[in-house]
Amino acid sequence: MEVExxxxxxxxxxxxxxxxxxxADPRFQPLLEPxxxxxFGDAASGVAFRLAKDLRKPPRAIxxxxxxxVAGLPYLERAEVAGxxxxxxxxxxxxxxxxxxxxxxxREKFGRSPAGGxxxxxxxxxxxNPTGPLHIAHGRQAAVGDALANLLDFAGYRVDRExxxxxxxxxxxxxxxxxxxxxxxxxxxxxxRETRGQDAWLVGHGFEFLEKxxxxxxxxxxxxxxMKQRYGDGLAAKPDAVAICGRIGKERxxxxxxxxxxxxxxxxxxxxxxxxxxxxGRVEKVVEFYRSRGLAYEKxxxxxxxxxxxxxxxxxxxxxxxxxxxxxxxxxxxxxxKFERGFETVIDLWGPDHHAHVAxxxxxxxxxxxxxxxxRAFRALLVQHCRLLRGGAEVKMSxxxxxxxxxxxxxxxxxxxxxRYFFIMRKTTSHLDFDIEVAxxxxxxxxxxxxxxxxxxxCGICEQGRAKGMIDPxxxxxxxxxxxxxxxxxxxxxxxLVRACRGLRRAVEAGARDLDxxxxxxxxxxxxxxxxxxxxxxxNTVLTPExxxxxxxxxxxxxxxxxxRNALAILGVSAPERL
RNA sequence: GCCCCCGUAGCUCAACUGGAUAGAGCACCGGAUUUCUAAUCCGGUGGUUGCAGGUUCAAGUCCUGCCGGGGGUACCA
Numbered sequence: 001m002e003v004e005x006x007x008x009x010x011x012x013x014x015x016x017x018x019x020x021x022x023x024a025d026p027r028f029q030p031l032l033e034p035x036x037x038x039x040f041g042d043a044a045s046g047v048a049f050r051l052a053k054d055l056r057k058p059p060r061a062i063x064x065x066x067x068x069x070v071a072g073l074p075y076l077e078r079a080e081v082a083g084x085x086x087x088x089x090x091x092x093x094x095x096x097x098x099x100x101x102x103x104x105x106x107r108e109k110f111g112r113s114p115a116g117g118x119x120x121x122x123x124x125x126x127x128x129n130p131t132g133p134l135h136i137a138h139g140r141q142a143a144v145g146d147a148l149a150n151l152l153d154f155a156g157y158r159v160d161r162e163x164x165x166x167x168x169x170x171x172x173x174x175x176x177x178x179x180x181x182x183x184x185x186x187x188x189x190x191x192x193r194e195t196r197g198q199d200a201w202l203v204g205h206g207f208e209f210l211e212k213x214x215x216x217x218x219x220x221x222x223x224x225x226x227m228k229q230r231y232g233d234g235l236a237a238k239p240d241a242v243a244i245c246g247r248i249g250k251e252r253x254x255x256x257x258x259x260x261x262x263x264x265x266x267x268x269x270x271x272x273x274x275x276x277x278x279x280x281g282r283v284e285k286v287v288e289f290y291r292s293r294g295l296a297y298e299k300x301x302x303x304x305x306x307x308x309x310x311x312x313x314x315x316x317x318x319x320x321x322x323x324x325x326x327x328x329x330x331x332x333x334x335x336x337x338k339f340e341r342g343f344e345t346v347i348d349l350w351g352p353d354h355h356a357h358v359a360x361x362x363x364x365x366x367x368x369x370x371x372x373x374x375x376r377a378f379r380a381l382l383v384q385h386c387r388l389l390r391g392g393a394e395v396k397m398s399x400x401x402x403x404x405x406x407x408x409x410x411x412x413x414x415x416x417x418x419x420r421y422f423f424i425m426r427k428t429t430s431h432l433d434f435d436i437e438v439a440x441x442x443x444x445x446x447x448x449x450x451x452x453x454x455x456x457x458x459c460g461i462c463e464q465g466r467a468k469g470m471i472d473p474x475x476x477x478x479x480x481x482x483x484x485x486x487x488x489x490x491x492x493x494x495x496x497l498v499r500a501c502r503g504l505r506r507a508v509e510a511g512a513r514d515l516d517x518x519x520x521x522x523x524x525x526x527x528x529x530x531x532x533x534x535x536x537x538x539x540n541t542v543l544t545p546e547x548x549x550x551x552x553x554x555x556x557x558x559x560x561x562x563x564x565r566n567a568l569a570i571l572g573v574s575a576p577e578r579l
Numbered sequence: 580g581c582c583c584c585c586g587u588a589g590c591u592c593a594a595c596u597g598g599a600u601a602g603a604g605c606a607c608c609g610g611a612u613u614u615c616u617a618a619u620c621c622g623g624u625g626g627u628u629g630c631a632g633g634u635u636c637a638a639g640u641c642c643u644g645c646c647g648g649g650g651g652u653a654c655c656a
Contacts, residue, residue, distance in 0.1 A: 034595060046598055052636065059636080083599040084637090129656070171656060213655095288616045302654050313582065313652075320654040327656045355583065384584080385649085392590090426592075431649075433591065438605090440620055447604080453618055464615035503595090510595055513651070522593070525603085536611090536620040543615065579620070 003075050004032050004043050007089055010076075011045060014069035019055055020558050023047065025429055026292075032089070034506060038496055039084065041090035048085040048129070059085025074209065097487025103501060103559040111504030111566050112211045114510060116156030120337050123149040125246050126261065126351035127164040130217060130254040131175040134407040139264070140386045140432065142407075145349045145425035147264045147517035148381075148393055151569045155512035158345070160269045165336065167250055168275040175253075176246025178215040180235070182224035183245065205236055225251050238318070255405050260408050264416055265572050279335055283325060286333040288367070310363035313356075329355065332364040335378065339370050345377045347515065349428075352382050381515055383428055389435040416438040417573045421448040424571055427518045449524050451564065452576055458561040459536060459577040461542050461554070468549065470543050479577065480558045485551035493534050494556035501532045501563040508570075517571065524567045531560050539543035 006030040012023040023031055028050045035044040048063040055062060065083040068078050070087070075095035084090050086370030090338050103110045125145025128138045144162070153159045166172075183237035184205050185191070188491040188556040193211070229234055235241050242270045249511075277283065287303065290296040296305045301321035306314045338346045343440060350357070358380045365372050388405060395405060411419055420438040425447065426432045442449050462481050465471030490498070506525035535542065540555060544550045563573045 033598090036594085036599065040599080044599085047597070049636070086599065133656095166656070169656075175654095224588090300654080304654095317654045322654080324581070324654090326654065331656090352584085352650055354656090356653095357656095359582085406635085430592085431585080435591090440589095446618080449618055450604095453616075457616065457619090461615050468615085469655095514596085519595080522595090529603085532619060533621090535615090536617095540612085540614040540617095540619090579616075 002177055003091065003095065006074055007043060007070070007076065008032050009533060010070045010073040011047060011066060011087075014066055015047075015051070018065055018069060019051075021051065021054065026102045026110050029486070032375075033502070035088065037353055038499060040086070040096075041088045042499060042502075043082075043089040043409070043460055045087040045089070046085070047274070048087065050087070061363070063087045064427060077209045081192070093487045093495070096490055096495050097555075099502060100487075100499050100555045100559045103562050107478070107562060108566060108569070110501075110562055111508055112154050112156065113505050113509050114156045115509050116158075118156065118158055119345065120157050120343045121157045121345045121347060121351070122162055122341075122343040123159060123349070124162045124164055124338075125149075126266070127166070128257060129166045129171050130250040130257060130375070131171050132217060132253065134257055134260050135412060136386050136388055136405055136407065136434070137383075138364055139407040139419065140423040141351070141383045141411060142261060142264060142266045143426050144381075144517060145418045147420070147424050147520070147571050148347070148349075148413050148515060151508060151511050151517050151520060151570065154508050154566075154570055157345075159400065161267065162270045162272055163268045165254060165271055165273045165275075166253070167273055168278060169325075169330075172246045172250050173242060175211045175215055175220075175249045176242040176244070177209050177213065179227060179245035179249050180241055181209050181214055182221045183227045184237060186221075186224055186228050187236070187271070207236075219253070220249075223252060226252070239472055260411075264407065264411060265420070267341070272334070273354070274334070277330055277337070281332045282337060283333040287329065287335060289368060290318070298425070304483055305364070305367070307360055308336055310366045312359045312363040314393045316360050321452035328360055328364070330336050331357075332361065335361060335365060336368050336370065339365075344375065345379065348378075348380045349541065350380055352384055355382060358382075379515060384431045386423070386432045388432055388433050388436075391437040394433065395436070405510065410436070418446070418448045420572050422522060423453075424517050425521045428516050447528075449571065449579070450532075451524045451528040452569065453575075454531045455561060455568070455575045456577060456579045457563045458531070458557045458564075461557060465543050468543065480561055481554045482558055483551065483554075486495075487552070487554040489548045489552040490550070491549070491557065493537055494552055495527045497534055497556045497560050500527050501559045503527070504563050504567055507567075520570050524564065524571065527564060531557075531564075 009029050013024045015021045028047055031047050032043045032045050035041055045066070048066060051062050052059045060081065063085040067079045067087050068079050070076065075091050075249055077090045079087050079089050080266065100172060100443055106112075106368040122348040123145055126138050128134055132145075134142075141263050149159045149161045156175070181202065187323045189205040191202040194203055196199045202211055227248065235244070238244065287296065290305045296303055296318065298304070302317045303319035304315045305318050306315055308486060316328060317326050319325055335346060361380065370376060416434060422439050423432070438446055439448070446452040459479060462471065462476065462479070465481065466476065471481050472483065475481055503523060503526070507519050511517055513520035542553050544553065568575045
């Protein structure tokens with residue numbers, strides 16, 4: 001049991017015996033909260049404010065009575081009234097000593113929470129079409145998605161990570177056409193540009209291409225070159241030339257996407273193929289289901305479904321008048337399958353352009369009798385745009401001119417750690433300014449190095465201690481001293497560090513609740529800062545000659561080191577022993 | 580038109596779901612190194628939280644209406 005629960009129980013007992021009030025009533029919650037400032041101790045209660053009306057007494061007087069009544073609770077050094085009616089709880093030194101022991105015992109599990117109760121969650125993220133290399137927007141989705149999955153795992157959920165491969169449909173066909181177009185160029189075809197209505201077409205060698213649908217970029221030409229090597233001049237004569245180009249193109253590009261994500265330390269449990277989904281008949285079944293329930297109808301030769309009745313602003317097309325599906329039909333079937341595979345919470349990370357799709361998907365799932373919002377949840381997170389800057393100036397990205405920065409290029413330039421940290425640094429739902437120059441800078445305004453430096457410093461202390469003979473190598477485990485210490489020698493500074501470490505669990509729970517790993521980057525930054533200040537306070541001499549103090553300090557530092565490692569691990573950022 | 584998101588220091592952002600004096604970093608000014616990594620730390624300047632109402636003991640946070648920015652509103656994905 002966490003100490004806060006014990007103390008909250010003490011408050012409830014006090015209220016019952018003093019005034020016969022049941023604090024379990026939601027009106028009085030929360031009984032304890034983290035203090036806004038470390039100087040207020042380890043937990044604060046604002047419950048006196050909430051009791052004031054019922055008891056018809058000023059909050060301050062209620063707080064006085066409560067503070068008196070809770071004296072003597074376990075691990076409680078003292079409870080004191082502050083402000084207009086807060087009761088601040090301060091833990092004993094022994095408690096903080098035990099926290100250090102707990103960090104040592106739990107090691108890479110310290111900070112985990114049982115909040116998720118082992119419930120199964122699927123996080124689908126990135127899911128870029130295999131029609132080009134990953135770019136910056138995908139990078140943010142992958143970094144956030146991967147960290148969110150780590151975070152939920154840390155918060156006690158059973159998490160699977162999935163990439164949905166859009167390996168069939170119109171975009172793959174467009175890719176095939178683009179490759180064929182470049183291929184034809186490479187074997188000497190010249191195209192005539194014809195304007196028909198609003199659109200421009202490229203005509204030559206018996207083919208015609210709608211110009212606005214052609215992918216550009218060097219990778220298309222590279223794939224065309226591969227086709228030429230493979231088929232010589234004979235490809236154009238094949239009746240399924242577009243399909244061949246599309247198939248080979250998507251295979252190559254998907255391979256590249258996998259490789260880039262792997263290098264970005266993003267792993268998936270499953271790569272789910274849309275093509276296989278369609279072959280399985282699940283898409284037809286969804287359409288049949290809607291029809292059988294009278295939820296679908298025909299209009300203008302297309303099949304609509306009545307999503308409007310289920311919260312969507314409009315009814316939407318499921319089957320186009322040419323008989324093919326819109327993108328949402330297989331997508332709904334896919335999400336139905338997610339729930340059928342046993343996931344209770346299904347989380348999708350989408351780009352902001354999918355905004356309108358959220359209501360449609362929710363409606364579609366409700367229409368399938370999936371109890372969204374009760375025992376099951378569908379959460380679409382719209383990962384907001386990321387503006388790329390270079391020394392304060394915006395890097396303009398134009399897909400047309402193929403001048404956009406790819407994720408690969410970004411990783412090569414700033415490194416995986418900085419890229420991941422920066423992508424996660426801001427709230428997922430907020431726009432993000434990513435300054436390449438700042439991310440590369442190895443100075444104090446780069447929070448990645450700030451945190452890694454704090455970790456490396458602690459490792460340095462341990463190493464120095466051994467070199468100076470102040471640390472017994474036999475007491476070093478997993479790269480950190482963890483010998484015996486006396487909690488009575490923990491200074492206020494040490495305690496502040498230990499207190500900060502305990503915040504990881506709270507950050508994990510808040511992050512899991514809000515589905516936002518940015519809360520963890522915040523935590524990392526605060527804990528690093530707490531350590532840097534602590535370090536400076538001892539004038540760079542944590543290794544004091546006074547052995548009992550030295551042991552206490554090393555113990556506190558060891559807790560910070562482990563906690564930082566755990567938090568950075570959630571973010572997928574490395575914790576090097578030296579920089 | 581309608582639907583979402585966002586307006587907090589000059590800039591980029593916090594504020595732990597309504598609580599204590601709205602905090603950090605950058606920038607600017609001034610300090611601290613015989614070090615265990617100065618890739619650090621300390622101090623200072625800087626605010627009518629877009630505007631106006633409302634609810635509350637208590638509002639940056641919740642409600643309403645304006646103003647401003649972004650996104651969406653396909654038989655594209």
